[in-house]
Amino acid sequence: MNIEVLLFAGLAERIGSSRLVISLEPASVTAGHIKTQLAADYPEAAAAIQSSFVAINQEFASPETPINEGDEVAVIPPVSGGDGLGGHPVYTSRDGWHIITENPLSQDDITAKVITPNHGAALVFVGTTREMTAGQRTVHLEYEAYVPMALSKLSEIGKDIADRWPGTLCAIAHRTGKVDIAEASVIIAVSAPHRDMCYEASRYAIEALKHKVPIWKKEIWEDGSEWKGSQLGPWNPTLPPQT
The missing domain is CATH 3.10.20.30 (Beta-grasp domain)
Known part of the structure; x- marks a missing residue:
C-alpha cells in the first residue's frame, strides 16, 4: 500500500x-x-x-x-502554541468559535464572540512576540499550522471547557506566518457566569492549546533560528494537559 x-x-x-x-x-x-x-x-x-x-x-x-x-x-512533531483580517484567508472552525489566519488578529472581534448578557465575567489572553528571551534577541516569529486538525482541536478545547465549567464560552484565534515583535500570535477570549470559572477556563485553554493543537513556532534570531516544540516535558497529546 x-x-x-x-x-x-x-x-x-x-x-x-x-x-x-x-x-x-x-x-x-x-x-x-x-x-x-x-x-x-x-x-x-x-x-x-x-x-x-x-x-x-x-x-x-x-x-x-x-x-x-x-x-x-x-x-x-511536538507542538508549540502561543506563549504566547486583511488579505490572507481566514480559516474558521465548523462551530464558528475559532480561527487561524496569517492576518493580524482583532481582540475586539474575538471578544465579541463570547460576550453575553448572562455572563458576569470575561477574560482575554493575548500572547505576543517578545524581543528578548534568556538574553537572546528575537527578530520575529514564524508560525505553521496543520490547519484542519488545528481547528478541530481548538473546537475540542472549547467543548472540554464547556463540560468542565458549564455555561462557559471560549473563542480562540491564532496567527500563522510571520509575527513581528509585540504583535499578537494568539488571542483567547473566555466568558462565564462567575469570575473564578473564567480564570480557570482561560488557563486551561492556553495550556491545552500548547499541548495538543498542531501549531508550530519558529524563533528567528539575529544569528539563527530554531523550531520550538513542547515545553511541558515528555509529550503525549493523547493524555489530558497538565494545568
Missing part, C-alpha cells in the same frame, strides 16, 4: 519535504509502522520522528491504530 504522509515544521525541514509517499505491506500498516519506516528511511531525523505522533484523519493515533487506504496521515 502506498501512503502519503504529511510532515510539518522542523521535521519537514530535516527530511527536506512536507509530503512523502511510503510503501508498506497492507497487512502491517499501522501508525507505529509509519514511524518505524520513516526512521529507517531518514536516520538523520530518527530522534525527531521518535518524539512525534501520528495523526490519522486529523486525530492522534496510538502505535497500534490501523491505517486504511485513503486515510489522511500526518506525522506531528
